[in-house]
Amino acid sequence: MSEFDVMPGNKAVAHGVRLSRAEVIPIFPITPQTTIVEYLAEFIANGQLKAEYIQAEGEHTCLGIAVGASLAGARAFTATCSQGLAYMHEVVAQAPAYRTPLLMAVANRTLGWYWALGPDYSDMMPELNLGWLVSLAESNQECLDMVIQLYRISEDWRVLLPSMLSLDGFYLSYSYERVNIPEQEAVDSFLPPYKAPYPVDPTISDKWPASGLPPALHTTYRRLFEEVMEDAKRVINSVDEEFGEVFGRRYGGLIEEYRCEGADAVLVTMGSMTTAARRAVDRLRGMGEKIGLVKLRFLRPFPSSELRRIAEGVKAIGVVDRMVLHGTGGGGAFSDVRSALYSMDERPHVINFIAGMGGDDISIEDFVSMGRKTLKAAYEGRPEREVEFIEHRPEAAPPPVQLEEVMPIYPGSDGCAGCGSSIIIRHLLKVLGPNTVVVNPPSCSGVNFGGVVAVPWVLANYAAAAGYETGLYRAYRIKGKADKIYLTSFSGDGGTVDIGLQAISGAAERNESFIWLCYDNEAYMNTGIQRSSSTPLFASTTSSPAGRVWAGKPEKPKNMILIMAAHRIPYIATASIAYLADLERKIRRAAEVTRAGRGMAYIHVQQPCATGWYFPPEKTVEVARLAVQTGVWPLLEIEDGVLKVNIKPRELKPVEEYLKLQGRFRHLSKEQIATIQAEVKKDYESWLALEKMGKLPWY
Amino acid sequence: MGLFVYSESMIKGFAIADRTKRGGQYVGAWRVLAPSIDYEKCTGCMLCAMYCPEAAIVAGGERKPRVDLRFCKGCGVCANECPAKAVAMVKEER
Numbered sequence: 068m069s070e071f072d073v074m075p076g077n078k079a080v081a082h083g084v085r086l087s088r089a090e091v092i093p094i095f096p097i098t099p100q101t102t103i104v105e106y107l108a109e110f111i112a113n114g115q116l117k118a119e120y121i122q123a124e125g126e127h128t129c130l131g132i133a134v135g136a137s138l139a140g141a142r143a144f145t146a147t148c149s150q151g152l153a154y155m156h157e158v159v160a161q162a163p164a165y166r167t168p169l170l171m172a173v174a175n176r177t178l179g180w181y182w183a184l185g186p187d188y189s190d191m192m193p194e195l196n197l198g199w200l201v202s203l204a205e206s207n208q209e210c211l212d213m214v215i216q217l218y219r220i221s222e223d224w225r226v227l228l229p230s231m232l233s234l235d236g237f238y239l240s241y242s243y244e245r246v247n248i249p250e251q252e253a254v255d256s257f258l259p260p261y262k263a264p265y266p267v268d269p270t271i272s273d274k275w276p277a278s279g280l281p282p283a284l285h286t287t288y289r290r291l292f293e294e295v296m297e298d299a300k301r302v303i304n305s306v307d308e309e310f311g312e313v314f315g316r317r318y319g320g321l322i323e324e325y326r327c328e329g330a331d332a333v334l335v336t337m338g339s340m341t342t343a344a345r346r347a348v349d350r351l352r353g354m355g356e357k358i359g360l361v362k363l364r365f366l367r368p369f370p371s372s373e374l375r376r377i378a379e380g381v382k383a384i385g386v387v388d389r390m391v392l393h394g395t396g397g398g399g400a401f402s403d404v405r406s407a408l409y410s411m412d413e414r415p416h417v418i419n420f421i422a423g424m425g426g427d428d429i430s431i432e433d434f435v436s437m438g439r440k441t442l443k444a445a446y447e448g449r450p451e452r453e454v455e456f457i458e459h460r461p462e463a464a465p466p467p468v469q470l471e472e473v474m475p476i477y478p479g480s481d482g483c484a485g486c487g488s489s490i491i492i493r494h495l496l497k498v499l500g501p502n503t504v505v506v507n508p509p510s511c512s513g514v515n516f517g518g519v520v521a522v523p524w525v526l527a528n529y530a531a532a533a534g535y536e537t538g539l540y541r542a543y544r545i546k547g548k549a550d551k552i553y554l555t556s557f558s559g560d561g562g563t564v565d566i567g568l569q570a571i572s573g574a575a576e577r578n579e580s581f582i583w584l585c586y587d588n589e590a591y592m593n594t595g596i597q598r599s600s601s602t603p604l605f606a607s608t609t610s611s612p613a614g615r616v617w618a619g620k621p622e623k624p625k626n627m628i629l630i631m632a633a634h635r636i637p638y639i640a641t642a643s644i645a646y647l648a649d650l651e652r653k654i655r656r657a658a659e660v661t662r663a664g665r666g667m668a669y670i671h672v673q674q675p676c677a678t679g680w681y682f683p684p685e686k687t688v689e690v691a692r693l694a695v696q697t698g699v700w701p702l703l704e705i706e707d708g709v710l711k712v713n714i715k716p717r718e719l720k721p722v723e724e725y726l727k728l729q730g731r732f733r734h735l736s737k738e739q740i741a742t743i744q745a746e747v748k749k750d751y752e753s754w755l756a757l758e759k760m761g762k763l764p765w766y
Numbered sequence: 767m768g769l770f771v772y773s774e775s776m777i778k779g780f781a782i783a784d785r786t787k788r789g790g791q792y793v794g795a796w797r798v799l800a801p802s803i804d805y806e807k808c809t810g811c812m813l814c815a816m817y818c819p820e821a822a823i824v825a826g827g828e829r830k831p832r833v834d835l836r837f838c839k840g841c842g843v844c845a846n847e848c849p850a851k852a853v854a855m856v857k858e859e860r
Contacts, residue, residue: 181781182769464771467789468836478821478837479791481768485841489819518768521785526769647816677841685842685855688817 069249069314076239079207079246080146080172080232081106083214085116086254089144089170093121093132094610095566096594097151098184099236100174104146105595105609112614122598122610125530125566126151130158130171137167137229138276140266142218144169148236149176149190150509154530156193162229163198163292165276168221168261170214172232174240175338175389177425182526185426186236186338188390191366192399194231198292200299201367203233203338207244210234212316215249215258219306222261226299237426238339249314257313296368303365319362321370324377326352327359332383332445334438335374335404337363340387340422340429347434351442358438363400371407378408383416385441387434389423397421397454416444422457433457467519475501475522482515485684487674487691488586490644492516492557495584498654499553504539506554508532508562511593512586516557532562533570533583540581550662555582560601561591563671564625575634578666582657585627585669588676596679600625603699604746605739606731608679613734623746631669632705635766638668640704644675645692649702649713656706673700681730693725698751703758708766710757722747790837793820797840799855801833807852814844814853 074082080103084092092111094104110116119136123129126147133143147155152173162169175186178193195201202217204210210232217230234240265274280288304320311317326348327333336344341362348360361377363370378384388398395402401419408414420437423429437457444450470477475496482489492512496503504523507513513526527535536556543549558567563585571583590608591597597610598620605619613619631639638660642650650672657668675690677683682690694700698719703712722744726732735743757763768791773784801814810830815823820839826832833844845853 181772465792467787468792469789476821477788477790478834479793480820481791482819484796484819484839485843486819490817493819493821514769516768518771519788519791521788523785524783644817683842685846687819687841687843688847 069247069253071245071247073243074207074246075102075241075243076204076207076210076234077102077174077241078106079211080214080234081110082246082248083211084144085110086249086251087144087215087218087258088116088142088255088260089118090141091119091121091133091136091143093123093129093136093143093145095123095126095129095147095151096591096597096610097126097147097149098594099176099240100146100148100151100172101594101597102240103172103174105597108610108612109614112612112617114614114616124568124600126154127158127530130155130162133169133171134158134162134165134167137162137169137263138165138267140261140263140268142261143167144171146172146174148174149178150529152190152194153178159194159199160197164278166227167229168218168227169229170217170221170232171229172214172234174234174236176236183425184236186238186389187424187426188233188399189424191231191233192390192392195367195399198228199367200226200228200230200303200365201233202230202365203363204239205339205341205362207239207242207246208316209318210239211246211248212310212314212318215254216306216310218261219258220299220302223302224264226295226302227264228295228299233338235339253313257310300368300370303368318364321365321368322373323362323364325360325362327361327377329357330359330381331357332385332438332441333359333361333377333381334434334441335361335363335384335386335400337366337400338389340389343429343431344387344434346431347438350431350435351438356438356442358442366400366403369403369407374404374407375411378411378415381415381445383418383441383445385418385420385437385444387420387422387429387437391421391424401454416449418444418450419454420457421454427459429457473501473521475499475503475520476516477519477521480515480519482511483678483684485677485687486511486515487644487676487687488512488588489515490687491584491586491650491672491674494647494651495555495557495654496520496522498651499555499658502551503553503555506532506536506539506556508556508558508567509593510559510562512557512559514593529562530566531570532556532558532567533574536581536583537574537577537579540579549580549664553582553658554661555584558583558585559592560585560587560589560599563587564601564627565599572630572634575631575636575667575669578636580661580664580666582661582668582670585671586674587671588674588679589624590676590679592676592679601627604743605735607734608731618739619734627671628703628705632708632763633765634667635708636667636669637665637707638704640670641700641702642670642672643691643695643700643702644672645688645695646702646714653704656704679731681733682728686728690725690728693720693728696720697722697725698747699725701751701754703754705763708762710754710760710763712754712758719748719751792836793839794836797835797838797858799840799842800835800838800858801840801842801844801853802856803831803833804852804854805830807850809850809852811849814848817843817847819843
């Protein structure tokens with residue numbers, strides 16, 4: 068028996084992936100996608116799904132893993148959105164030519180530009196024309212069902228293209244609905260295991276996907292791809308029919324028509340907005356208006372002939388767009404609909420409404436008004452404006468609390484109570500003063516402090532933050548300002564040890580004179596506590612949960628201090644929020660080194676996180692102190708290659724005293740604690756041994 | 767959210783940050799328990815102010831700390847860190 072449950076869209080996607088028996092699942096967290104891969108981690112940790120689960124160090128790698136797995140003949144799944152999808156772009160372009168039928172869920176979120184978390188299709192827009200199938204879901208049930216359908220469609224040898232499943236962030240990703248979970252047996256017979264025609268596997272195949280073509284054949288293969296897209300339309304429609312016969316739910320294939328019979332005008336919508344648009348159509352129909360609705364279920368392949376068929380019967384079409392093609396004056400779907408209809412002898416008026424950008428809600432009233440305007444165009448002809456932006460005023464934000472003193476950072480913030488990074492940023496800016504520029508890769512801190520800082524706070528793209536900082540530094544240098552402005556990052560561990568590392572390494576090798584400060588809370592806290600390569604051994608996170616099969620993160624963290632020391636930069640230090648005099652001294656030293664133009668200074672501060680490490684907020688500083696006293700977080704600095712351990716407790720406290728305060732270690736067995744103790748002792752003694760060397764020999 | 771704090775500029779379509787329009791952020795409503803300082807016990811070491819994540823503790827009269835409750839989330843770090851045990855977290859009458 069299939070069963071019902073109430074769940075958010077992200078969980079519905081995860082169930083779909085579980086039922087589809089995805090074999091390789093590379094992940095990288097990003098709001099509002101993250102809980103999809105968290106649910107999958109839970110399934111795997113508890114033995115409900117058997118799959119390779121890999122937390123990549125960035126989205127570019129993440130999609131690379133999915134393509135690699137698919138090339139080898141495995142069923143691959145990943146999920147992302149917004150900035151993450153943009154960072155994947157190059158790999159997105161590669162996947163169709165390799166004919167890798169992987170599935171990527173995109174929990175839509177606007178692409179910065181100005182940053183926000185809510186959905187629009189500006190993230191998918193740059194990816195639309197690269198050869199993927201792009202489908203959009205309206206409900207959580209449709210999310211689950213389309214995962215299964217899309218694998219079936221993509222893996223069909225007439226198609227063999229990757230698929231994107233769009234679900235609107237927040238409106239679907241986090242909103243709960245009743246969802247039917249099909250039976251595993253039924254899904255298994257509907258979706259047999261993936262069989263790659265040319266797997267990259269020399270033990271079974273002498274053939275594999277080509278990576279290049281002679282230029283003369285490019286035009287030909289582009290034409291062939293367009294034919295495959297046409298074939299895909301037939302497969303999409305027939306898979307939907309078959310799905311309906313087996314599971315009792317049909318969606319209409321490429322489009323769904325709602326109350327279009329006898330309509331003079333139709334609204335064209337896509338995604339979750341459609342539900343509100345249906346209610347608006349109901350309301351207008353109730354008043355006797357002849358209006359219907361067409362839901363675009365696929366943007367690629369684009370349902371051109373279906374739209375032409377509908378256009379034959381109506382006088383006006385109002386396309387509601389959640390994406391703007393800047394420089395064209397209108398939206399993406401508008402442009403596609405108009406070009407699909409252009410070959411008709413008699414065309415209806417097509418007008419465009421741009422609405423809901425950045426996740427702005429499109430209300431039923433908005434749709435009623437759009438419906439009326441479309442009806443007016445049907446009866447009175449083309450309106451004055453072809454494109455209209457449906458705009459709302461924001462709620463007034465409370466004004467800041469005025470204080471007499473001018474400070475580089477004002478009191479209060481959006482951070483959790485007891486936030487350790489708040490302690491760090493306040494001491495950092497206290498030492499560096501008002502002429503400081505902070506480069507901030509995405510993290511909690513941008514959200515928390517972006518509104519209370521009174522120094523320039525440059526939100527930088529995740530993997531490029533050290534690039535932003537290099538550019539700022541070089542501009543200051545050429546303008547004679549390098550010794551007048553302090554330049555520092557305020558970066559989390561993800562932005563430092565994972566996705567940011569390549570750019571940091573580049574800057575360190577060039578020895579750019581700026582400060583890189585990493586506040587290390589040992590996981591991706593901003594997206595909800597996923598493991599980073601700074602997460603300690605055996606810690607439970609939402610992407611390395613302790614469960615029946617898993618026992619927390621199995622790997623030790625990267626040794627970032629030695630990685631930086633390998634670049635021979637002049638100043639490197641670790642610090643702790645429990646030892647503020649030491650922290651401030653190290654910030655001051657880093658400022659002196661960089662101001663003198665001697666090169667890069669790197670400070671790595673451990674930041675206990677009450678929310679992510681699961682301890683009461685009042686213990687933030689206590690936990691930090693215990694980390695130092697147990698040897699878990701040694702305080703040290705490396706100046707011009709000379710390593711010094713700054714604080715040496717006479718005797719290290721047992722590591723258990725540190726671990727037992729934190730929920731992320733609650734699942735530990737005695738053996739695991741003993742392993743951690745041995746590793747801490749080994750690492751601590753290694754630092755002491757390096758200190759004895761005097762100067763690190765490679766400096 | 768801090769990310770969305772912006773000002774309008776003189777250039778069309780160009781949202782900016784303006785440090786002259788910045789100030790503190792009222793978070794007093796977050797609090798469940800509030801710190802109460804026993805000034806008999808307090809030695810004026812100001813460790814509480816140094817550790818306060820919100821910079822809600824400032825120098826008051828007689829070189830003693832004073833809590834600005836507009837910025838206090840009630841996390842309790844001050845009470846936990848006070849070497850003289852002079853800070854208690856108490857239920858507020860509001």
